[in-house]
Amino acid sequence: MPSPLLINVAELLRRAGSIREIDCQVDADDFNFDDGRIVRGSQVDIALTLEALTDGIVVHGTLQANWNFECRRCLRTLTGRAEVEVHELYQAVISDPDAYPITGEQLELLEMARENILLAVPLAPLCRPDCPGLCPQCGADLQTDPCACSPALRDDRWAVLDTLRDDQSQ
Ligand SMILES: [Zn+2]
Ligand SMILES: [Zn+2]
Structure with a gap:
């Protein structure tokens, strides 16, 4: 199945300074989170701006995803929504070690979004500090x-x- 976040950026690459907005919802299952904290079947909100530079494309904006898990003491189910600000660089010729690759004039936002969301979801929570x-x-x-x-x-x-x-x- 093609990635729902594979974006053709041929237009953007032609002119530094051009901008494209990505505003969509992607099924959480499409990310293959493989992490019990992410709510299966929920929608991940993607609101990103792609901005062409001379040596790459900057992707910035917000991602939101629903999480749930059990309090480690009382096993109560906790739910919430993680919102994460992203600011990432994509390059056809990698000069920044943290950059993601632009392959064949396409940006694959899925893996980048997946990594950022997993970092934003709380770990080993308590329903309240004094549970x-x-x-x-x-x-x-x-x-x-x-x-x-x-x-x-x-x-x-x-x-x-x-x-x-x-x-x-x-
Ligand atoms: Zn007792
Ligand atoms: Zn608890």
């Missing part, structure tokens, strides 16, 4: 369903996990 999680003894959701088990035991468990995590992130 009490599930009771390790009875499994109750402590946010809505406080149980009669010993609070000391519950708090110790999170304290240990939080210490471990802090150590890893240093």
Whole structure:
């Protein structure tokens, strides 16, 4: 299947300074995100401006995608929309090591958009910073369903996990 974001830029390449707007929605499945955080079947909003330079094309604008996942403590489903500003360079002859290639007068925006969106989606979230999680003894959701088990035991468990995590992130 042809990429929905393969853009012919023959016109743009003819004259530095020319501009083209790309404003569309692409099915999230077309990106092959292979990442459970991106909502399957949702629409990714693409609003980009392509601007021709003498030695390439600058692509800038915003991408938006829906994400969802579970709070790592209470398994509540969280949803949100990531918005990411992009500013990328495409070149036929690569002189900037960060540039994407222009191949046969075409820009492939799909991979660039995919990378930027994945960076904008939150990692390992909590539904709220002080989420009490599930009771390790009875499994109750402590946010809505406080149980009669010993609070000391519950708090110790999170304290240990939080210490471990802090150590890893240093
Ligand atoms: Zn939670
Ligand atoms: Zn309990």
